[in-house]
Amino acid sequence: MSDLIPFIVAKYNYWIYITLMMIGLYAMIAKNNLVKKIVGMNIFQTAIILFYVSIGAKKGATIPIIEHAHGDAHGAVSHTIEIAHYINPLPHVLMLTAIVVSVATLGVALALAIKVYNRHKTLEEDEIIDQIKGI
Amino acid sequence: MRMIALIIIVLSGGLLLYATQDFPQWADPASPASLHLSPHYIQKSMEETSVPNLVTAVLADYRGFDTMFETTVIFCAGVACFMLLRISRQTPEDRYYRHISTGVTIHIKDGGKIPDKSKEFERIDTMWTPFDLVIKTVCRFLIPFIQLFALYVIAHGHHSPGGGFQGGVILGASIILLAISHNLRTATKRMNEKLIGLLCVTGVFIYAGTGALCLLIGLNFLDYSALASVLFLDPVSARSFGILIVEIGVGIAVMATMIWIYNNVSSAGKYDEGL
Numbered sequence: 001m002s003d004l005i006p007f008i009v010a011k012y013n014y015w016i017y018i019t020l021m022m023i024g025l026y027a028m029i030a031k032n033n034l035v036k037k038i039v040g041m042n043i044f045q046t047a048i049i050l051f052y053v054s055i056g057a058k059k060g061a062t063i064p065i066i067e068h069a070h071g072d073a074h075g076a077v078s079h080t081i082e083i084a085h086y087i088n089p090l091p092h093v094l095m096l097t098a099i100v101v102s103v104a105t106l107g108v109a110l111a112l113a114i115k116v117y118n119r120h121k122t123l124e125e126d127e128i129i130d131q132i133k134g135i
Numbered sequence: 136m137r138m139i140a141l142i143i144i145v146l147s148g149g150l151l152l153y154a155t156q157d158f159p160q161w162a163d164p165a166s167p168a169s170l171h172l173s174p175h176y177i178q179k180s181m182e183e184t185s186v187p188n189l190v191t192a193v194l195a196d197y198r199g200f201d202t203m204f205e206t207t208v209i210f211c212a213g214v215a216c217f218m219l220l221r222i223s224r225q226t227p228e229d230r231y232y233r234h235i236s237t238g239v240t241i242h243i244k245d246g247g248k249i250p251d252k253s254k255e256f257e258r259i260d261t262m263w264t265p266f267d268l269v270i271k272t273v274c275r276f277l278i279p280f281i282q283l284f285a286l287y288v289i290a291h292g293h294h295s296p297g298g299g300f301q302g303g304v305i306l307g308a309s310i311i312l313l314a315i316s317h318n319l320r321t322a323t324k325r326m327n328e329k330l331i332g333l334l335c336v337t338g339v340f341i342y343a344g345t346g347a348l349c350l351l352i353g354l355n356f357l358d359y360s361a362l363a364s365v366l367f368l369d370p371v372s373a374r375s376f377g378i379l380i381v382e383i384g385v386g387i388a389v390m391a392t393m394i395w396i397y398n399n400v401s402s403a404g405k406y407d408e409g410l
Binding site: 010011012013014015018019021022025026029030054055056057058059060061063064065066067068081083084086087088089090091092093096097099100101103104105107108110111112114115118 | 136140141143144160166169172180181187189190192193295296298301304392397399400
């Protein structure tokens, strides 16, 4: 037990997103209601987004916008750029698009759920299966 | 089912937690992710594109193809919602009207209606909607400022956090706020369905068209330095302007898609009564 706590604390960011991801996965597999499954999918996506953003972090670094005065926006920067001074921009780019795409997929999933509800008058998975089997 | 799910979760979760042993420490500057590509982006992007915001530079220039197809994915999601839900022929429905001066509500059955331009009656949703003067007034004052802020976020994406995706979502949210605070009919009167569809396509077209223009001038697809001869600029500034054009396209497409998805999902494709 005394070994476990430093082990968790050292990498607590990964523990957080793995827990979130597993909550989402459990909701997607085990829940009976389709809307709850969609909520599970969104929790899963949030976990992935947190993972990427935490990869991009650097100790003692600032946001990835090069410091510049008003005049030198075009072309050369007068001072040299320290790599350790700015965090990694790439994960932020990937997640920027992923957030908007996750909203779009949420829209499509909800549209499908509305269609299912219109036909079967329920969103419970077992009742839909019973109706399809004709019981 | 619950047992199987629990077993899967425990197994895969345990496997992932075991794998974190090999992962770099939190915020380690020497982690593998920040060793290979990101030094190039951080050091070179200012002299190659003259955009101080590295996220914008990487998004629209270095990873231009990726972002173009992300925009296409969003457009496809909007079209999918429309195709799944939109019902053009309507069955006769019950309508509710409120007499404005007295507050009396009337219920008209089987598709009867009072003309929309009537000054004495206003149409209300089937679910009971009380007078909400405070919400309506506050939202009417707020929406122009939200839209102004969204334009700032799009236009100032080169120098501060922001860009097409963020600004587009804020613009879309302002119209959705109008639909929530008043009703869906007010919002679709301002921003009708045809306009939304056209804007959606226009945004993607601006992005892909900029790329195709570069191809026509004689450089690679989405190589904005080709625009130098069209914009009468040096190649580095042309890249900066190319990124701005592309961001505007992304903003238009994202805004239109957000409103389109909201309209279709909230009214189940009838465009009649929203949330």
